[in-house]
Amino acid sequence: xxxxxxxMDGFAICLQWQYLFFAILGCLVGTVIGVLPGVGxxxxxxxxxxxxxxxxxxxxxxxxxxxxxxxxxxxxxxxxLVNVPGxxxxxxxxxxGYAMARKGRAGSALAMAAIGSFIGGNxxxxxxxxxxxxxxxxxxxxxxxxxFCLMLVGLSLATTLASQSVVRALVSAxxxxxxxxxxxxxxxGVPRFTFGEKELLDGIGIVPIAMGLFGIGELLLTxxxxxxxxxxxxxREMWPSYQEFKTxxxxxxxxxxxxxxxxxxxxxxxxxxxxxxxxVEKKISKTPxxxxxxxxxxxxxxxxxxxxxxxxxMIPLFTLGVPGSAxxxxxxxxxxxxxxxxxxxxxxxxxxxxxxxxxxxxxxxxILLVMNLPMIPIWVSFLRIPTPILxxxxxxxxxxxxxxxHNSVFDVGLTLFFxxxxxxxxxxxxxxxxxxxxxxxxxxxERALRQxxxxxxxxxxIFFTRPISxxxxxxxxxxxxxxxxxxxxxxxxxxxx
Amino acid sequence: xxxxxxxxxxxxxxxxFFSVLIAYESLQLKYYTPLGPGPGFFPFWxxxxxxxxxxxxxxxxxxxxxxxxxxxxxxxxxGYLRAFTMCTAWIWATLMLERLGYRLTMLVFFxxxxxxxxxxxxxxxxxxxILGSVVAYYVFSIFLSVPLPVGPLDWVFEPxxxxxx
Numbered sequence: 147x148x149x150x151x152x153x154m155d156g157f158a159i160c161l162q163w164q165y166l167f168f169a170i171l172g173c174l175v176g177t178v179i180g181v182l183p184g185v186g187x188x189x190x191x192x193x194x195x196x197x198x199x200x201x202x203x204x205x206x207x208x209x210x211x212x213x214x215x216x217x218x219x220x221x222x223x224x225x226x227l228v229n230v231p232g233x234x235x236x237x238x239x240x241x242x243g244y245a246m247a248r249k250g251r252a253g254s255a256l257a258m259a260a261i262g263s264f265i266g267g268n269x270x271x272x273x274x275x276x277x278x279x280x281x282x283x284x285x286x287x288x289x290x291x292x293x294f295c296l297m298l299v300g301l302s303l304a305t306t307l308a309s310q311s312v313v314r315a316l317v318s319a320x321x322x323x324x325x326x327x328x329x330x331x332x333x334x335g336v337p338r339f340t341f342g343e344k345e346l347l348d349g350i351g352i353v354p355i356a357m358g359l360f361g362i363g364e365l366l367l368t369x370x371x372x373x374x375x376x377x378x379x380x381x382r383e384m385w386p387s388y389q390e391f392k393t394x395x396x397x398x399x400x401x402x403x404x405x406x407x408x409x410x411x412x413x414x415x416x417x418x419x420x421x422x423x424x425x426v427e428k429k430i431s432k433t434p435x436x437x438x439x440x441x442x443x444x445x446x447x448x449x450x451x452x453x454x455x456x457x458x459x460m461i462p463l464f465t466l467g468v469p470g471s472a473x474x475x476x477x478x479x480x481x482x483x484x485x486x487x488x489x490x491x492x493x494x495x496x497x498x499x500x501x502x503x504x505x506x507x508x509x510x511x512x513i514l515l516v517m518n519l520p521m522i523p524i525w526v527s528f529l530r531i532p533t534p535i536l537x538x539x540x541x542x543x544x545x546x547x548x549x550x551x552h553n554s555v556f557d558v559g560l561t562l563f564f565x566x567x568x569x570x571x572x573x574x575x576x577x578x579x580x581x582x583x584x585x586x587x588x589x590x591x592e593r594a595l596r597q598x599x600x601x602x603x604x605x606x607x608i609f610f611t612r613p614i615s616x617x618x619x620x621x622x623x624x625x626x627x628x629x630x631x632x633x634x635x636x637x638x639x640x641x642x643x
Numbered sequence: 644x645x646x647x648x649x650x651x652x653x654x655x656x657x658x659x660f661f662s663v664l665i666a667y668e669s670l671q672l673k674y675y676t677p678l679g680p681g682p683g684f685f686p687f688w689x690x691x692x693x694x695x696x697x698x699x700x701x702x703x704x705x706x707x708x709x710x711x712x713x714x715x716x717x718x719x720x721x722g723y724l725r726a727f728t729m730c731t732a733w734i735w736a737t738l739m740l741e742r743l744g745y746r747l748t749m750l751v752f753f754x755x756x757x758x759x760x761x762x763x764x765x766x767x768x769x770x771x772x773i774l775g776s777v778v779a780y781y782v783f784s785i786f787l788s789v790p791l792p793v794g795p796l797d798w799v800f801e802p803x804x805x806x807x808x
Binding site for chain 1: 647650651654658665668672673675676678679680681682683684685686689690692693696697699700703716718722723725726728729730732733734736737738740741745749752753756757760761762763767771775779783789790791792
C-alpha cells in the first residue's frame with residue numbers, strides 16, 4: 147500500500163504541465179529517432195543527453211526515458227513499413243510486420259504494436275512498483291553458469307526461427323557467433339580476427355550488421371526486381387480486426403511475461419526478449435510455417451516483449467543501481483549528472499524524484515498510445531511515396547545511420563558488405579534472425595562461459611551441478627531435440643531440403 | 644528442372660573453407676590459459692561446428708532431393724543493373740564521405756539513385772537531392788548533434804553556415 151501511496155505522490159508531480167510537456171516532447175523525439183534507421187535508442191538518448199543539462203532532474207530523466215521508449219515504438223514503424231529496423235530490437239518485427247504491410251495490413255500491425263507496447267509497458271511498470279525487490283533477488287542468483295545456460299536457451303530457440311532447415315538456421319547462428327568474436331578479447335585483451343584493421347578492434351557494431359542484413363539486403367532484392375516494388379495499403383484497413391485482436395491476446399500476455407522477466411537480468415539486451423517471444427509464438431503456433439508471411443502474433447508478441455523489457459530493465463537500475471543495457475546506462479549517467487545515485491538509497495533520499503519518474507512511465511506509455519494510434523495514417527502514408535524516392539531516401543538515411551553510429555566510413559562499407567550477405571542469405575533461404583541474435587548473445591555467452599570455467603577451474607560439470615543452470619540446460623535439450631525431430635519428420639514427409 | 648542442389652553445394656564448400664580459415668586463425672590465439680579458456684577456445688569450437696554444418700549441408704544437397712530453384716533466383720539484366728547502381732552509389736558514399744564531405748557526396752548520391760531506380764520528375768530530383776544532402780546535413784548537425792563529415796570543398800556552403808551557426 148505504501149508503494150501505491152508513493153506512486154500517487156509521483157503522479158501528482160509528473161502530471162504538472164511542465165513535466166507533461168517534456169514527456170510528450172520526449173515521446174515525439176523518440177519516435178522520430180526510432181524511425182530513422184541506425185539512430186537507435188542508445189545513440190538517440192546519448193545525442194540528446196546534453197539538451198537536458200539545463201533542466202531539473204525530474205524533467206531531464208522524464209524526457210530521456212520518454213525518448214527511450216518512444217524510439218522503441220518508432221523503430222517498429224520502419225520495420226513494418228519499409229522492412230528497415232529503426233533500431234535493432236525491431237529487427238524481428240520486420241519478418242511479419244513487413245509481410246502484413248505487403249498484404250495491406252500495415253495499419254493493423256502498427257496499431258497492434260502500439261497496443262501491445264502499452265500493455266507490456268504498463269504491466270512491467272506495475273511490476274516495478276510491486277515486485278522490484280523480491281524479483282531482483284531471484285535475478286541476482288544468476289551467476290555466470292546460469293547466464294550462459296540462459297543464453298543457450300535463447301540460442302536453441304533461435305534455431306526454431308528456421309524457415310525450412312535447422313542446418314541453415316544453425317549456420318546462420320554460428321556465423322553470428324563468429325562475428326561477435328571480432329575485436330579485443332574481453333579477458334586477455336588480445337585482438338581477434340581483426341586482420342590488422344584497427345577499425346575492427348572494437349568489434350563489429352550491431353548497426354552495420356542489422357542495417358546491412360535487413361535494410362540493404364532487402365533494398366538490393368527489391369531493386370533487382372525479385373519482389374514487387376510498390377506496396378499499397380488502404381486506410382480503411384488500418385484498424386486490427388476482431389479476429390486479430392483475439393489472436394493477439396495471448397501473445398501479448400506471453401510477450402509481457404518474457405519481456406518483464408528478462409528485463410530483470412542485467413545485460414540480456416532488448417533483442418533477446420523480442421527474439422525469444424517471437425520464437426515461442428512460432429513454437430507453440432498450430433501454423434508455424436505461416437510465420438514470416440504476416441502473422442499478427444509475430445508483431446504483437448515481440449513488440450509487447452520489447453516494451454515490457456524496457457520498463458522492467460529499470461528495476462535493477464532503481465533498486466540496485468545496476469544498468470541492464472546501454473540506454474539504461476545513459477539514463478543512469480543522467481541521474482548522476484543531476485547528483486542522484488540510482489539504487490536503494492534513491493527511494494530513501496529522493497523518493498519524490500524516484501516515484502515521479504516511475505509514474506511518468508505510465509504517463510509516457512499512455513502518451514505513446516494516444517499519440518501514435520491517431521498518427522498511424524501519417525506513418526501509413528509513407529507507403530504512398532513512389533518506390534524510387536522512398537528507397538533513395540532510405541538508402542540516404544542508412545548512409546547517415548551507419549556513419550553516425552561510430553563516425554566511421556568503415557562502418558558504411560561494412561553495411562554494404564552485410565547487405566550482400568543479407569541478399570545472398572535471402573536467395574539461399576538462410577534465415578537472418580539467428581545471426582542477429584547470436585551477434586548480440588556471442589560476447590555475453592563467451593564471457594559467461596569463460597567466467598564459469600574460471601570459477602570451476604575448467605570443470606564443465608559446474609553447469610550440471612547448479613540447479614538453475616541444470617534446469618536451463620534441460621530446457622535447451624528439449625528445444626534442440628524437438629527441433630531435430632521436427633526436421634527429421636519434415637524430411638521424411640517431403641524428401642526435400 | 645533447376646534445383647537448389649548446386650547453390651547449396653557451393654555454399655557448403657565456401658562455409659567449409661571459411662571454417663578452416665577460422666580454425667587456423669583460432670589456433671594462432673591461446674586456446675587455454677592458467678585462468679581458464681583463452682581467446683582461441685570459443686572460436687575454435689565454433690569453427691568446428693561450422694565445418695560440421697557445412698558437411699551436413701553438402702550431404703543434404705547432394706544426397707537428398709533438392710527443392711526446386713525459385714523462378715526469381717536469377718533476375719533480369721535490368722534488375723541487376725538497378726542493384727548494381729545502388730551498390731555503386733553506396734561505394735561512392737563510402738569512398739567520398741570523408742574526402743568530399745557529406746553534402747557534396749550526397750549531392751551526387753541522390754540524383755544518381757533517383758534517376759536510375761525509376762522515373763522521377765526533374766524538379767523532384769533536384770528537391771530531394773538538396774533536402775537529402777544540404778538540408779539533412781544541417782538538421783543532423785544542428786538539431787540532432789550528429790556530426791557529419793565536412794570536406795575541403797565545403798567552403799561553397801560557407802554563406803549558409805554563417806547564417807545558421
